[in-house]
Amino acid sequence: MKMVAPALLAAVASAQIVLSRTVDLTAWKGGGFGMFATLDHAGYRGVDIVVDAPDRSETLQVPASLEVAVARAAACPADRALRAVAEAVVARERRQQRPVSRVTLTFWRADFDRATLHGSERSVRTFVYDAP
């Protein structure tokens, strides 16, 4: 029984490495103990939101009500997390009587130059959600 907990740790941490390689899960999260190992963390990852509708194409600042959902999607930009953000955006826009037919989410992260340290955003994934 004394190996149960260590075995669980090893299994989760191994799965975290697989997820980081397959769906861009950040090294800092997910139980893999990759914190303080890379600049690829919440401060240098994000999701840009663009809302489209007839006569409308607008980039949204992340509203407070969506911060947690966006943080989840930025930490692990899998389809499920991005769809959750898109659906929440559609619901919010409609609550506020604004038209929305499509939500485009762009997941980006930052690269830092090895010599100068200057950083720039790099788009990694675009997710398009057509509102029903």
Next chain:
Amino acid sequence: MPMRTIALRELAFTGDGGLSVRADAVDVRTGKPEPQPSRSAGRARDVALSLTAVALLLRPMGPWFVRPAILAVAVLMILSPAMLRSAAAWGAIAVLVAIRIGDDWPLADNHVYLLGYWALAIALSLRTAGDEAGLAFSSRWLIGLAFVFAVLWKAVLSPDFLDGRFFRVTLLTDPRFGGAAQLIGGLSRQQLEANRKALQLLPAGAELLEPPAIAEPARLRLLAMAATWGIVALESAVAFAMLLPAATIRSTFRHALLLLFCGTTYLFAPVAGFGWLLLAMGAAQLDDTQVGWRRAYVAAFLVVIFYGEVPWADLTLAARWG
């Protein structure tokens, strides 16, 4: 002439939380304790469990349907030795921590996972009376594996750690490390602010014609490289010390390394909760004869509280520059 023994009696908590009289054999001629077949670790284990319960109270975690239950169980553990030694109570903590992790996956910090494994290990060990050795074994493996994965990420899987970029950028941009960058790295406040502006991210595809220069004094570069290689070396040493068979390495070495790691890392790293957990787990590897180490772990636990609560870097900078 055969050795004559008598029993010394000492009050001690029993497994059900009451008091009992414990007897130890003593040679009446020399007054020294007789050699015992195995060392007890009940007292050391209780200290480790108490420190874990205190850590639960110091950093309340989780959503409303988890947080009060964790706090309530932790309070009862502090108040009642029976609760402290209840496998069901620690099992409940493990389940609550798992719910907390699942509720906002993947945003939970890594030490929350470690806390869940640790609570599970405690619960399983408490199901067998007197299984302090099993808990010590789980503790060594949990710490060892956590450090193996931490080193794996830093040394193999991350492209920007060993070349120094992580600490160079972090020291300049993360406000939590600003004090160290100024005190040890030799940056002025103005340089730090200018660097932060210069390191603001550019949008994808954008490029500045004349990118601003970054001020990096030699001391700051040295600090970044020392932090980079120092943490890899220290984490590797802790991993080896924990995972090597207990018979091949002195326990003194393991405890010294773990205390050194906690005493240095959490002076800068803003994750006191991780430090408390490691110290509680380290204390679980002691037996009851290692009183000095037990006190050292408790002292280190208190020191990490002060690390987290006292803005020592800001106070030092204010004293230096007014």
